[in-house]
Amino acid sequence: MRKGDTILFDAPPAVLAQGAVGGKKEGEGPLAADFDLLFPENSLGEATWEQAESRLQQHCLELTLQKARLPLERLSLVLGGDLQNQCTATAYHMSRTDVPFAGLYGACSTMAEALGLAACLAAGGCVEVAAALASSHFCAAERQFRTPLSYGGKRTPTAQWTATAAGCCLVAPHGAGPRVASVTFGRVRDYAVTDLTNMGAAMAPAAAETILRHCADTGRTPADFDAVYTGDLGLVGSRLLAKLLEAEGLEMKNHTDCGLELYxxxxxxxxxxxxxAGCSAAVLCGRVLPALRKGKLRRVLFLSTGALMSQITSQQGMSIPGVAHLVELASEEAER
Structure with a gap:
């Protein structure tokens, strides 16, 4: 059933398994114990950072399939993406498999986009098992969007650290595990932010609008959930989101941001x-879904945000559009 921008599932699809892998800095952070696999160095034995990200995805997908005790051949479709030009990290990874693949680019919103689409396909009977997969790599992203690390450029206080991480989850029409109760796909919004080092400000308005639309469509408020996870607004974007929602008469005391959880x-x-893209993906698959699976959380909103710019548009002085996709997740017990 569709109400406004929100799709509510009569028979919510199940998340059969999830996996999260990360790099060195993630292993030094507060969520280290939530990762299934951490690497002590970010090259993963590869010749380039870009190839290392492909290998990161490979480990993540293989690990998730192992946890579900499913062979690769059982996948109907992989929906995945990354931050590299033309989603090449995911494409090179998928070239080593023999599974149908749909590449997605939503910048940091990719995981919620992939999970939402996988749930829609599963609920519609179009797939038996779909994988939602997203990753990012600090060094690959810095080289593409900013400057090579060897330049030693100084980072501004509003800048955010691109996670070297990947998250993957398997979605099916039926089965044991947390449920995808509803999905609200966001609209692209451009609030004329041009500062490439302030992604939080660029994405916060889109996050606020998607939350407001979901609440209007469903008649619920953030207080009806155990937690609202955004990713990744950071300190600046989180404060701005709170102000934008307060201006609309909506208070969100149970908000946490994946960018502030991971480090x-x-x-x-x-x-x-x-x-x-790997930040919210890793927090979702390392922290949120396991908590829902164990019953520590009953119902949450997971909202990934993306800044939809490129290196070229930034050099041309163009503003940075933002988008935010929302997925409502529930424990199996709560949904039952």
């Missing part, structure tokens, strides 16, 4: 927090 902003040099 300790006081002890790790991550400026305003974490970002990257």
């Amino acid at each position: 300790d902003v006081h002890k790790q040099e991550v400026q305003a927090g974490g970002s990257g």
Whole structure:
């Protein structure tokens, strides 16, 4: 059933399994114990950072399939993406498989986009098992969007640290596990932010609008959920989101941001927090879904935000559009 921009599932699809892998800095952060696999160095034995991200995805997908005790051949479709030009990290990874693949680019919103689409396909009977997969790599992203690390450029206080991480989850029409209760796909919004080092400000208005639309469509408020996870607004974007919602008469006391969960902003040099397609993906698959599976959380909103710019548009002085996709997740017990 569709109400406004929100799709509510009569028979909510199940998340059969999830997996999260990360790099060195993620292993030094507060969520280290939530990862299934951490690498002590970010090259993963590969010749380039770009190839390392492909290998990161490979490990993540294989690990998730192992946890579900499913062979690769059982996948109907992989919906995945990354931050590299033309989603090449995911494409090279998928070239080593023999599974149908749909590449997605939503920048840091990719995981919620992939999970939402996988749930729609599963609920519609179009797939038996679909994988939602997203990743990012700090060094690959810095080289593409900013400057090579060897330049030693100084980072501004509003900048965010791109996670070297990946998250994957398997979605099916039926089965044991947390449920995808509803999905609200966001609309692209451009609030004329041009500062490439302030992604939080660029994405916060889109996040606020998607939350407001979901609440209007469903008649619920953030207080009806155990938690509202955004990713990745960081310190700046989270404060701005709170102000934007307060202006609309909506208070959100149960909000947490994946970019602030993944790292300790006081002890790790991550400026305003974490970002990257792998950031919210890893927090979702390492922290949120396991908590729902164990019954520690009953119902949450997971909202990934993306800044839809490129290196070229930034150099041309163009503003940065933002988008935010929302997925409502429930424990199996709560949905039953």
